[in-house]
Amino acid sequence: MVILPPLVERFFRLKILHLSVSLALGSAPLYAAETIEFNMDVLDVNDRTNIDLSQFSRGGYIMPGTYNMVVHINKDDIPEQAVNFYPPDDDVKDSQPCLSPELIALLGLKPEAMKGLTWWHQGACLNTDSLKGMETRPDLATSSLYLSIPQAYLEYSSPDWDPPSRWDxxxxxxxxxxxxxxxxxxxxxxxxxxxxxxxxxxxxxxxxxxxxxADWQGNLEQQNGSAQGSSKRLDWSRYYAYRALPAIRSKLTLGESYLDSGMFDSFRFTGASIVSDDNMLPPNLRGYAPEVVGMAKTNAKVIISQLGRVLYETQVASGPFRIQDINDAVSGELKVRVEEQDGSVQEFTVNTANIPYLTRPGSLRFKFAAGRPSDWDHRSNGPLFGTGEFSWGVSNGWSLYGGALAGGDYNALSIGIGRDLMALGALSFDATQSRATLPSEKETLSGGSYRVSYSKTFEEIDSQVTFAGYRFSEENFMSMSEYLDARHNGNRVGGSKEMYTLSFSKQFRDLGLSTYLNYSHQTYWDRPANDRYNLTMSRYFDIGRFKNLSVSLSAYRNRYNETNDDGVYLSLAMPWGRSGNLSYTTTADKKxxxxxxxxxxxxxxxxxxxxxxxxxxxxxxxxxxxxxxxxxxxxxxxxxxxxxxxxxxxxxxxxxxxxxxxxxxxxxxxxxxxxxxxxxxxxxxxxxxxxxxxxxxxxxxxxxxxxxxxxxxxxxxxxxxxxxxxxxxxxxxxxxxxxxxxxxxxxxxxxxxGEKAMAIIKLADGSTPPFGASVRNRREQDTGIVNDGGVVYLSGINAGDRMTVHWDGKAQCEVQLPAPLKIDLTNNLLLPCQPMATVSRGSASGNPDKIEATKPTNNITTPESGPIGSMKK
Incomplete structure (x- = not known):
């Protein structure tokens, strides 16, 4: 038989009782009325007369008060909320969680479900019977309130998305x-x-x-031995303000901005816009974000810009790169510049693609903007304009969309239709007609532009067409940005003719092979065509005892201004050591x-x-x-x-x-x-x-x-x-x-x-707090529970701090921690607990709700150490 020291024995008895309480409460039905009786034989005779187990004596019982709890709604969570527990109006012996109107507003209930709600406690708490099938279950052990609500009452939800009622x-x-x-x-x-x-x-x-x-961008360059000398520039390129409009799933922007449109090319303007924000939709209903792929011959700087505005800038190591974290609000043509450390420069353009314009049945998406085109010097540079576009989900498979842009001598109209082909993907077609009068032209130019878009994920063959489309523009068709350039320069430059692009990926799982293809083709009426190809293939395999080897092949061609830039990149890699990777690469280009x-x-x-x-x-x-x-x-x-x-x-x-x-x-x-x-x-x-x-x-x-x-x-x-x-x-x-x-x-x-240590708490009359009393710091955090004899294992001990001891639902006395603090594992801290002149710790949650006076008593001292000292075992 093992004989334990008295202090250790008390400590283990405390733990056993805690486990018993936890098991009893965990298995008790919610709000059970029966009383739970504890076997006091595990305690000393004297301990049985000084014990506070009132909070544990009823199954599922929670003392009235305010508790901070994480609210779990089915499989979703709401951040911690203050939840009040009140006795029901017809039962003063029990308590129930009060679901306040503020908390109900966070649940994401449908409007029709909100209309039938009834309330109790003078209209402050939801009567859960008014939502048939709803159940509540509080759990103090995990500070959680579990709500089970039939899905039919809730708005659309997904694992990573919350309805607007929970947006912060x-x-x-x-x-x-x-x-x-x-x-x-x-x-x-x-x-x-x-x-x-x-x-x-x-x-x-x-x-x-x-x-x-306010967006800014700047550049400082110094060249020694060059006639160019040095240059520096810092621009506050854009001033704007925006806010979300959750009620209509849109975003309001005021100030300098760039036109966000799925039908018309982007240009800079000063004014206002209201745009349906796809980011407010559940993730699987959101739009397409552009990506840029390429290959760096050396360590290089990659700069992605649009209309002179730098959208993305980074340095990459030599080899292929793929940039996917560009804001999905970006639309139109992007300029990519790759500055190599050997002084060479690659430049190419990327046309951001839109997936077919489809909208959920019965939903309406819209974009409105008005203002005046502006330049980098924040000056107006064009006529007053207004634009609007919409997409309407006519039925489960069809979407109708269109838009108009009106700006004095420039006007455009667009109309289109989209079709969800279900297993065959999604298809859309639209036509845009423009009409523009240039100051230098005697006649009005009018032309059309036609676009076909297609998107499909082939899950059965592990492949995906991210976007495939074709667009043709007549010679006299002009976008707004082309019109503004022509208006500024006096003549028209760079009319687009044809554009088609393709992004395709395919997995060959049996071979361990992945392929990715990106191709775009752009022709113009008055300048040479641009083409860009990028093909990447990679495969994982094993050779003998060498595992997880990989081989990758990338090839590209950029044709820009009738000049080809071709290159091939081959890489063989194998794991080396605990986390390393050893590789061999070959890079080939025309030089x-x-x-x-x-x-x-x-x-x-x-x-x-x-x-x-x-x-x-x-x-x-x-x-x-x-x-x-x-x-x-x-x-x-x-x-x-x-x-x-x-x-x-x-x-x-x-x-x-x-x-x-x-x-x-x-x-x-x-x-x-x-x-x-x-x-x-x-x-x-x-x-x-x-x-x-x-x-x-x-x-x-x-x-x-x-x-x-x-x-x-x-x-x-x-x-x-x-x-x-x-x-x-x-x-x-x-x-x-x-x-x-x-x-x-x-x-x-x-x-x-803070430190952790065993301590003994003594009251003014030499007695100890009751078994089960809790100790809390100034932040009202539980730092220990009192065992018999006043023994407590305290955490968060800091020199000079104060802690309060609670029982009977309120703070009864306060202990002062020593300063300087010396933790001696062979001795226990002796902590006299001084009566409090005023007690403002309140309810079971520790929230202030009342002030009580207690009778002052004499201070405690010990022969060894005065008011605060230590006690040997």
Whole structure:
């Protein structure tokens, strides 16, 4: 038989009783009226007269009060809410959760379901019987309230999407996002040196539902040994404000903007627009976002722009690249510029494709805009115009759409029809007629443009046609942007003739082979055609004991201004070590053939690097690339050397700063000016938190910002418990939010920080608090439960702090923790509990709801240590 020390024995008896209570409550029916009796034989005789188990004595019983609970609706969650528990109007011996009108508004009930609701407790709480089949189940152990609601009462939902009633506009604040890139190059033969720094970003202010934004971009370039000298420029390119209009699933924008249209080409204007926002729809009903694919011959800078505005800028390592995180609001033609470190430049255009214009049956999507075209100097540069377009889901398979643009001497009209072919995909056709009068022309030019679009996913053969379409424009057809250019230049330049594009992917699972094809063709009436091909094939395989080898082949052709730029990229890679990857690559173009051997390794989730060395006709070459996902910014550095050619280094930094009344932080970058979540760990620094990307640590004030969140998606953030320090514990480690576009969401974790130790609590008369009493810190967090003899295992102990001891549903006394704090594992802290002059801790939840006076008594002292000391076992 094992004899336990008295203190350890008490501790284990406490744990056994806790387990018994948990099992009893967990198995008891909800709101069971029967009384649960506990076997007191496990306690000492004296302990039986000093015990508070009133809160555990009734199955399923929850004391009246206010509790912070996460609300679970079927399989969905709502962030923590304050839930009141009241006795029913006809039963003063029980309590039920009060579902307030504010909480009901978050459930996403259909309008017809809302009309039949009835209420109790003077109209403050929902009568759940008014929703037939609805059930409630509170769980104090997990601070959760489970609601089971028949799906017929709820709006459309999906696993990652919430109805508008749960969208969060965020809190007021200011933000500044940036994307900086610096490069230095030296040509060995001439000695010429080139230094450049470029950047782009967004500054903004959030006020309620409104988002005020200003976009900027700049460039500083210094060339030594060149007649061009140096140049610098900084432009605040765009000022605008926008907000969501959830009631009509649209977005209102005021100020300088770019026309967002599925029928007419984009152009810059100053005015106002109201546009149906596909992002507000469930994910499987949203539109198409453009992607850009290409291949870099060296470490290179990729710049994607539209009408002079930089949309995306980054540095990539040598080899194929694929950029997919461009805002899906972008439409029209994109200009892609790839600046290689050897001084060469690739340029090509990408036409963003729209999937066939289909709308859900009975739904109406629309886009309206009005204003005047403007230039980069924020001046009006064209006639007053107005435009509108719509798409109407006529039936389950047919959609009708059309639009008009009217602007003085320029007018256009478009009409189209779409058909869901079910198993055969989706097809649409539209025609646009323009009519324009140029100042330099004596006659009016009129022409048509015709487009056919098709989209299909072939699940049975693992393939997908992302978009395939054809568009033909007559010679006299003009888009608004072409009209503005002709009006400014005095004559017409660059009339589009034909355009078709194809994006196709196919999986051959039996062979382990993946293929991806992207092709676009554009012809003009007055200049040479442009063509772009890109084919990628990759395969995984095993050879003997070598597993997960991969081979990849990429080939491309860019034909621009009657000049071909062709290239082939072949790569063979194999795992090496714990997380590394060893590769051999060959790059061939019309100028050279390069062979390289490279090694890539991921040090941890925040750091990775790549090193390559090789040879070509020009000589040996060496390059390196390092990427760091830091708490304050996302940074990368690269360097390369080509024998007899050049040497170059580059650096990028992408991040932002967000500041609100709740605090702020520097952080890694996301979408410029986009949504983000400010996470609060209650002042505890160094807590590892994460969204969907790598972990970040909270700053000195216990704040961190994660910017890798999406608008109108259900985003989750969590504390990485595996990296949490020994002196910190999280009682609530996961939060979630569905944010409107550009919102700054604020979420708070429940974190207890401090030392942990065994302590003995003594009252003023020398007795101890009753068994089962709870100890709470200043933040009303439970830090321990009292065992018999006043023994308690406390967490969150910090020098000089105060904690309160609760029983009978209120705070009874307060303990002062010693300062300085010395934790001695061989002794227990002796903590006298002083009566409180006023008790304002309130209900079972700890929320203030009343003030009570208690009789003052003499302070406790001990011979060994005075008011606060230690007691030996």
């Amino acid at each position: 506009e965020g809190i007021p604040g200011i933000l500044f996002d940036y994307n900086l890139s610096a490069q230095a190059q030296r040509q060995q033969r001439t000695g010429n040196q080139n230094y450049s720094v470029s950047g782009a970003g967004t500054a903004g202010v959030n006020m309620g539902a409104w988002r005020l934004r 050279d053939i390069t062979h390289r051997v490279g090694y890539y390794d991921r040090i941890d989730e925040n750091n990775s690097y790549q090193m390559t060395t090789g040879a070509s006709r020009r000589g040996a070459n060496v390059s390196g690339y390092y990427n760091h996902e830091g708490d304050l910014a996302r940074m990368s550095a690269n360097a390369s050397f080509q024998q007899g050619g050049y040497s170059a280094v580059g650096l990028t930094a992408q991040g932002g700063a967000t500041l609100t009344a709740e605090g702020g932080a520097l952080h890694r970058g996301g979408m410029m000016g986009g949504s983000r979540m400010l996470l609060d760990t209650d002042g505890v620094a160094g807590v590892p938190v994460r969204g969907y990307g790598p972990t970040s640590k909270t700053n000195l004030w216990g704040k961190a910002v994660v910017a890798d969140v999406n608008s109108y998606y259900r985003n989750k953030a969590s504390i990485d418990l595996n990296k949490l320090g020994d002196k910190v514990e999280a009682t609530r480690s996961v939060v979630q939010a569905t944010l409107t576009e550009g919102a700054i969401g604020y979420r708070k974790f429940e974190v207890i920080a």
